[in-house]
Structure formats: C-alpha cells, structure tokens
Amino acid sequence: MKNPFLFGERVYLRPLSLEDLNGNYVSWLNDSEVCVNNSHHILPYTEEMARDYIQNAYISKDKLVLAAVLKENDRHIGNISLLGIDFMSQHAEFAILFGEKKYWGKGFSKEAALLIIQHGFSALNLHRIYCGTFSENIPMIKLASFLGMKKEGVRREAFFKNGKFVDIVEFGILRREFYAKFDSAKVEVAVHERALQIASES
Numbered sequence: 307m308k309n310p311f312l313f314g315e316r317v318y319l320r321p322l323s324l325e326d327l328n329g330n331y332v333s334w335l336n337d338s339e340v341c342v343n344n345s346h347h348i349l350p351y352t353e354e355m356a357r358d359y360i361q362n363a364y365i366s367k368d369k370l371v372l373a374a375v376l377k378e379n380d381r382h383i384g385n386i387s388l389l390g391i392d393f394m395s396q397h398a399e400f401a402i403l404f405g406e407k408k409y410w411g412k413g414f415s416k417e418a419a420l421l422i423i424q425h426g427f428s429a430l431n432l433h434r435i436y437c438g439t440f441s442e443n444i445p446m447i448k449l450a451s452f453l454g455m456k457k458e459g460v461r462r463e464a465f466f467k468n469g470k471f472v473d474i475v476e477f478g479i480l481r482r483e484f485y486a487k488f489d490s491a492k493v494e495v496a497v498h499e500r501a502l503q504i505a506s507e508s
Contacts, residue, residue, distance in 0.1 A: 334405025
C-alpha cells in the first residue's frame with residue numbers, strides 16, 4: 307500500500323498521486339459508459355488536465371480528494387471526494403467516480419463512501435454532507451439511500467447531457483442521522499482495528 311489514509315476491509319483511500327496518471331485514470335473521464343450519468347465526457351479530458359487537478363488537490367483547503375484503491379493488488383479503481391468544504395457552516399458535497407468497470411456492483415463504492423463520510427463527520431466536524439445526481443443515475447441513487455441520505459429536492463432539467471435535459475436529484479444527510487444509521491462507535495472501532503492490523507502486517 308502506498309500512502310494509505312483511510313482503511314476499509316477491501317479498499318483503502320489515499321491521496322491522488324501523479325503516478326496515477328500512468329494508470330487508467332484519464333481514460334475514465336473519456337469513457338462514455340463511465341460518464342453516462344455524470345457531468346463529464348462533454349469535452350475531452352487530457353493528462354495535463356488531470357495533472358493540474360491532482361496538484362490543486364494537494365494544496366486546496368476546501369476539498370478532500372482521495373483515490374479508492376483495492377488492498378489485494380493496489381489497483382486504483384476510483385476517486386472519492388468531499389468538495390466545497392465550508393468549515394463555518396460545516397457542510398460539504400460528496401462526489402464519487404469509480405472508473406474500473408470490472409469492479410462495479412461489488413460493494414466497493416459503499417465501503418469507500420462510508421470511509422470518507424465517516425471521516426467528514428468525525429475528523430472534519432461536518433454537520434451536513436450532500437450530493438446531487440442525474441435522475442437516471444440509479445447506482446448513485448441507491449448509494450445515497452444506502453448511506454442514509456434523504457431526498458431533498460429536484461432541480462428540473464438542470465443539465466444537458468446526451469442530447470437532452472436531465473433532472474438533478476439532491477440528497478443530504480446530517481451527522482446525527484448518519485450515526486443513527488451507522489453506530490459511530492462500531493464504525494470508528496472497525497476502522498481503527500483495521501488500521502492496526504495493516505500496520506502490523508507492513
């Protein structure tokens with residue numbers, strides 16, 4: 307494992323690295339299937355754009371951008387983020403992109419999402435985490451539901467993609483709601499125990 311930050315059972319989260327440019331990262335943003343229900347794949351995505359994004363993430367004070375990596379083989383399978391972090395109002399936007407299609411539908415996104423949202427509430431002291439997604443993005447809607455997010459509204463025909471206007475569905479969750487669904491002590495102990503196990507194995 308390289309520079310791990312948060313540990314799950316099957317995945318760990320670490321800062322994005324310029325070394326990630328040597329993998330499939332850039333191709334994810336140019337894949338119409340990966341991007342069918344998000345705001346990407348409107349214009350070509352280049353290695354230079356990815357390099358700028360990674361370097362900006364290093365110094366940004368209002369976002370946490372992490373790579374989701376498989377523990378078994380250190381394969382970078384997606385990115386997960388808290389964006390627009392507002393420490394005054396204590397909120398941030400949750401975003402996720404899993405580009406390695408081989409690993410879709412296997413629960414990795416749920417594990418990664420729990421890790422970063424738990425971190426947002428416990429370490430960053432956030433009060434609310436929210437996200438928006440296309441109304442046709444069923445996997446993201448299911449993920450929001452799994453996380454305990456509540457539907458807060460719809461921005462009608464708010465984005466033009468694939469030749470049509472699409473609705474953006476808004477979801478959000480408060481810290482107390484998250485810990486009512488996912489017992490905080492159990493989550494934190496599990497993460498801590500896993501970190502100790504990883505340390506002992508290294």
